[in-house]
Amino acid sequence: MAPTVPSAAKSASPSQPSGKSEVADLKQQLRQLAGSRAPDADDQRRDVFKRVISCMTAGIDVSAAFGEMVLCSATSDVVTKKMCYLYVGAHARAHPDLALLTINFLQRDCRDQDPTIRGLALRSLCSLRVPNLVEYLVTPLTTGLKDPSAYVRMIAAVGAAKLYHISATACIDADLPASLKALMLSDPDAQVVANCLHALQEIWTLEAASSEAAAREIETLYSKPVVFYLLNKIKEFSEWAQCLVLELASKFLPSDNNEIFDIMNLLEDRLQHANGAVVLATIKVFLHLTMSMTDVHQQVYERIKAPLLTLVGAGSPEQSYSVLCHLHLLVMRAPMLFSSDYKSFYCQFSDPSYVKKLKLEMLTAIANESNTYEIVTELCEYAGNVDVPIARESIRAVGKIALQQYDVNAIVDRLLQFLEMDKDFVTAETLVLVKDLLRKYPQWSHDCIAVVGNISSKNIQEPKGKAALIWMLGEYSQDMLDAPYILENLVENWDEEHSPEVRLHLLTAVMKCFFKRPPETQKALGATLTAGLSDTHQDVHDRALFYYRLLQYDPNVAERVVNPPKQAVSVFADTQSSEMKDRIFDEFNSLSVVYQKPSYMFTDKEHRGPFEYSEDLTNLTVGAENTENVISAQRYQENDNDLLLSTSDKEDNGTRASNGSSTSTYNAPSDLIGSSLISSQTPAETSLINTSGPTSSSQSSFNLDDLLGLGVTEAPAPPPPVLSLNSKPVLDPGTFQKKWGQLALALSQEFTLSPQGAASLMNPQSLIRHMQSNYIQCIASGGQPPNYKFFFYAQKDGATAFFLVECIVNTASAKAQLKIKADDGTAAEAFSTLFQSALSQFGS
């Protein structure tokens, strides 16, 4: 962008840059002013400096004027001095040699009479970020920490952290951390104390990677003497420093309940603070302290409700958004506790949509027997909202509530009323919900079908809605008089149907309908299979082929596979694992809560997945519906040939679909459905049919494999004696997270590290590298001595199955807790052995 400040001329400010020539002009003027002793030189200098800073702000490169700026730096005017400092701080790194010129006057200013000048000079001196100037920093810093003025000490404390970043050794060698610590525990000025704490945390955290002593120092920060000392002074701190102290206190591990209650009683009045950051930091302390005390923990929830709601109402929309995110987290954790506050989560006209989305989720979560009627009534109002995304969310919310309630009677009526609104997107969303509802509560089919039957499929444009309607037509074709004819119509327009999802559903629906009402559907089925077999989308093609083969093999078997009695789905999969939620809860009062992701997913640069606002929470569909997945896209190429081969057979197939026809006119590509293949699979298929669960999703999973010629039937092999791992497995954090949430725990073990192993675990990287050499990859790690936590993964060589491991190591006790999850549970034991042997070699 070109921020040449368009309003330059209009605002007539003397400080507006106009371009590159400006820099040359400025240099010229600075040179003239450098030696000037004119009475108004100071004013002129101020003016020119101002223009330089203005250019700098606008993004113009003014580093060329560095020499001239330094020449003009000798001034007694504080305003000019500050501008000069600002400039020098921003450009010194690019001009380390010239920066040396500034050292002189900065050092002199560090000894000035006026504490303000001393402080300013010290701050600028430390901000130069030039490594070869480090030697000039140590002395002013050491004196600065002992300065009689709190202002200077405060700046010196932060200066120590700056020095550490320029040269860690210089900072440690000068023993600055020790001075900081002494100052933190003795200085009468609260901001000095706070800055010492900031600096110590930063220095020691970074230092801890290589030094055990530093790791221990961090522990002392969380120790009772320090935490209590700071907490007792809490009111002396500025509100920002209070947040710092409270954050520290939330990490404190009290030794008994007395300490917990002492701290909570002390901090109780912080909950009435007008600053939301202080209140949230206090709440974090309360929640974490009472983690193990269920009753008190619940009391805390009750206590913090009102202050949080007040904060949502006060302040700017941005501030309330952050508070609302935290409220959202708490509501999701303990919805019952908020069930009487539901009106606080009604959407307001002025709420931005990101706030409305949060509120809808909260309303969904807290709906229970006592408030469902009101909540659903309110949500129904939003369904007609002009804001379409919110209207959609509202409809989904109603559906979600219906799915989690016992008494869905009234809600079903409401949902059906949506269908009468006659808005395209409303109808589409509602159909999806009605379908899910029927999967869970088949007893409502009678009422729903009566209404759904009146909907013309022509009015539905959205694939999801259309697919849902088709699913219902197939599933309830007995109850819907026109079902075969509607389906037939849809099949006729097969080529105009762009969504493969809809075509897949159509295929299955016709198939189901055929078994229920054979004579009426026979013609449609033939047409469908023909169309399906020549479809360009491989899933559609494969499924058509599968149905065809099944029918060819034995229609009765086909019926049992495709159209078994449905079992109601009791629980729809939750998209976010409770583990993930716990992690976010641990990180209360941080960005994790706003992003709804644990911090490793967005702070760790190497493991960061694609970042976006997840809408997963509202996605109800599972299994069979998710046909548009990555795998299918990848397989597209493989199946290209099959698709092409079958197209030519289209014309011959009009009469093919008679029941159990063994004399098919279909010239199938022999490599795929040769009779030998079918016969060879016979026992397997039968066994599969017998064992296959009656859930609708089972079919889609095995038809793919079957058609791809994969060994579906291969019985789970006994775990191989020796497990070999893929040397270069690839797993992205998002998939890891999903898998971790979905898979059941296969093994949980405790492991004792060798003493050498425990000793060499100075930082996570050492173990990560070691495990990598054993083909076990780390996806995330963290922790501070003595506790580290790792997430590892590995892949079985030559297979797609992954192993996931959570490993918590305590170096003090040399114990490691292992939790292993595996795609292939049978191999978990073998993997565990392998993992442990790798771990035991660590450090040796």
Added chain:
Amino acid sequence: MPPDIYRPSYPRIPSPAIPAPATQRLLPDGGDGRPPRIPSPPAARLLPTAEARARVSRRPPPSVPVAGRPRGSPPLRSPRSVPVAGRRPGSPFAGHHKLDCQTPSFSRHQLFLPASPNLACAGASAVPNRAMISQFFVLSQRGDHIVFRDYRGEVPKGSAEIFFRKVKFWNDDEAEEAPPVFNVDGVNYIHVKVAGLFFVVTTMVNVSPSLLLELLQRIARVTKDYLGVLNEDSLRKNFILVYELLDEVIDFGYPQTTSTEVLKSYIFNEPIMVDAGRLPPLGPAAMFMQGTKRMPGTAVTKSVVATEPGGKKREEIFVDIIEKISVTFSSSGYILTSEIDGTIQMKSYLSGNPEIRLALNEDLSIGRTGSASHDYRSSSGSGTVILDDCNFHESVHLDSFDIDRTLTLIPPDGEFAVMNYRITQEFKPPFRVTALIEEAGPSRAEVLLKIRAEFSANVTANTITVQMPVPSYTMRASFELEAGAVGQTTDYKEGSKRLEWNLKKIVGGSEHTLRAKLTFSQESHGNITKEAGPVNMNFTIPMYNASKLQVRYLQIAKKSKTYNPYRWVRYVTQANSYVARL
């Protein structure tokens, strides 16, 4: 949930005495060099519960004379006979909730407690989330840098441009706004919008979003304190001053002080004033500048630090009671929900920081039990103001609040919220809104909007906007204003399919109607009322407060007999979400 679930104090479990300290090295001595003391167990020290507070509030009124109704004729001066100056018994509040852990004892092994797996060990969360700001910048609406400060040099170049693009094109299809907090390529961008400008910080670590959002808001306010008016022009003119402020407010990414008062001694630039008169008013204080002549409009745009042309600062203090109300009417006119979010805002131009006492309604009670929070009791007619909850600025001392509902404080310079409160108690809404839409032929409909102002005739609401979404297939709308309508405009917003009706002012007790004829591009099908609405209303009513919360008096401790600063107590009610369903 039983209403008394939250006991006055978290329960204590008796425990044996803590062993004497094993080492002295780490022991803080509290700065006074005294030897460590063995802690004594504290008594129940929690703030009294709501019920307890409500009970104490029934005390007889204090002997301090009440200085008339502040709504009457500001400025309002407290009677001279009240000796306020003597009433400062040190700092009675300090130490009130203090713990016994002044000099903690510990045994050595406690120093190196292993982190509990529950908390500290949970993966990356063990990294303390410190407030480390990488950059701060202010962008104009067009994306120009007005101020840009990099504190840690760790964020790649071009962050301001990345931010601006992201905010501008967040979700174009659905016209969604960018949330205040987002992450692009590992850089976290946190922003607030103030006076049409973006105040942004970036950070690489997992910080507290609330802290940064509060800080940004505070930086904006401190800047406003200094410049008098906060807008693009004033910021551009004073950018050097803003840099000076930023140097003191944030050091190496750590927030330092945001107190206008403390900052004064480090700021050397004189603010360059912009002409406030020609600028569009911004912020809550601006509402006093319109419609009502009684308010000293320029005063609120005065810099806290700058001296006036006369060389002397006028001694004055402003107390604004600002209430944002949210009401939802059902289609039959019932109130479905109502809430008041109120703020007592103060802006002090007093020299020498005198102590101030602010007295609220004596019968004010705080806290409603959860279960009763939304059933509207008929008792609301009794005039008792019941706050659901409230919070206070740091400077406020509450020691006499439980007794006589007075707040004691030494106001810091500049603008700040003394108290925020929330009320869900039923109140009388200032406007009744009736909206009707009826079909009038195959592709036509008629809309009738009616507003009745249900407040007294000496109060006038201003800048009223009424919006009503109409069916999406509406092509045209023709309006018919009432006879003799003055200062009213109407518009049909084609893009957003809304009717808009603007009224300059509405006098209490009056009623206004608007009729509109809609022409559709197709025949309406089904229920037309489901396709339109709800009606939303925006307004500002100066000198009116919905909650009946009052400032009974405002006392300023006197420095001398002749010291008599101006004090202004002002009320205003604004619509936050004022919705009538069809």
